[in-house]
Amino acid sequence: MDMLSERFDAAVVWAARQHARQRRHNTETPYLSHLLATCAIVLEEGGDEQLAIAALLHDVLEDTTTTRAELHDRFGTAIYQTVDDCTDADHRERAGMSWRERKQSHLRRMTAFSPGSLLVIAADKVCSLQSLVDDLERYGLALFERSVRSAEELLEGYQEVYAILAPRLGNRPVVRRLELLIEQLATVAAVS
Numbered sequence: 001m002d003m004l005s006e007r008f009d010a011a012v013v014w015a016a017r018q019h020a021r022q023r024r025h026n027t028e029t030p031y032l033s034h035l036l037a038t039c040a041i042v043l044e045e046g047g048d049e050q051l052a053i054a055a056l057l058h059d060v061l062e063d064t065t066t067t068r069a070e071l072h073d074r075f076g077t078a079i080y081q082t083v084d085d086c087t088d089a090d091h092r093e094r095a096g097m098s099w100r101e102r103k104q105s106h107l108r109r110m111t112a113f114s115p116g117s118l119l120v121i122a123a124d125k126v127c128s129l130q131s132l133v134d135d136l137e138r139y140g141l142a143l144f145e146r147s148v149r150s151a152e153e154l155l156e157g158y159q160e161v162y163a164i165l166a167p168r169l170g171n172r173p174v175v176r177r178l179e180l181l182i183e184q185l186a187t188v189a190a191v192s
Contacts, residue, residue: 004049011053011075012036018064024131025147034127035059041123045174047116054082055120061090085109085117086124099149103157110164122165122174129158129181136188151189158182 015035022031039055047055053075060066061083068090072080088106089097097105110121132154135143144151162178169175 011056015056037127038123051116054079057083058086061087082117085113126177133184155185155189
């Protein structure tokens, strides 16, 4: 891959500004850490600059007031499409759907996504699940007392995503990491 361009630099800054006031679940960690970690996984898996930028922006439609038109105008069709694929429902759509409805709708759509979009989704899930497993190590099962979702609900969601990703992405490190993290969560969920 060629070196990352100024376009990537601009995406880092823009993502940081869009998510500036957000924190990771149950922590004081700036949300940007999740975006950077997801991007790093995509790059380590051989993703190109467009996929790296999409990884930085993968939550911008869900978690900020950024509109689809604004994202498309700023970053173009290819990046917009990948971010849209990563989005279960945008900021406005979320109000009218339950968590389960959003996840089920997204799973149905995922079956038609490009390998690039699936790679960003896999990286996002690995990053999120690693943070959850780390938080369980730090705080124990008490973590779920503050969580909107139970361990069982989260486990089921990750298993459903894995079932779509694994056959499409094959035996890549990101897929194997996701499988191992799901096994770790399953062990915890069996205890809770």
